[in-house]
Amino acid sequence: MGQGRMGGGGAGPGGECVCQACGYREPHQQGQPCNQKKCPKCGQIMTRG
Ligand SMILES: [Zn+2]
Incomplete structure (x- = not known):
């Protein structure tokens, strides 16, 4: 296993942003x-999920 690529699909290519305060998620934008x-929803800074 020498590949670091995860072939998944579903979420956007950049992943998601997640609010740790309330759990809100949205696709990460480049x-x-x-x-x-x-x-x-709650005005907290979001983090990468
Ligand atoms: Zn929130």
């Missing part, structure tokens, strides 16, 4: 780091 986004 060029927009999760930790610069705020959760629309």
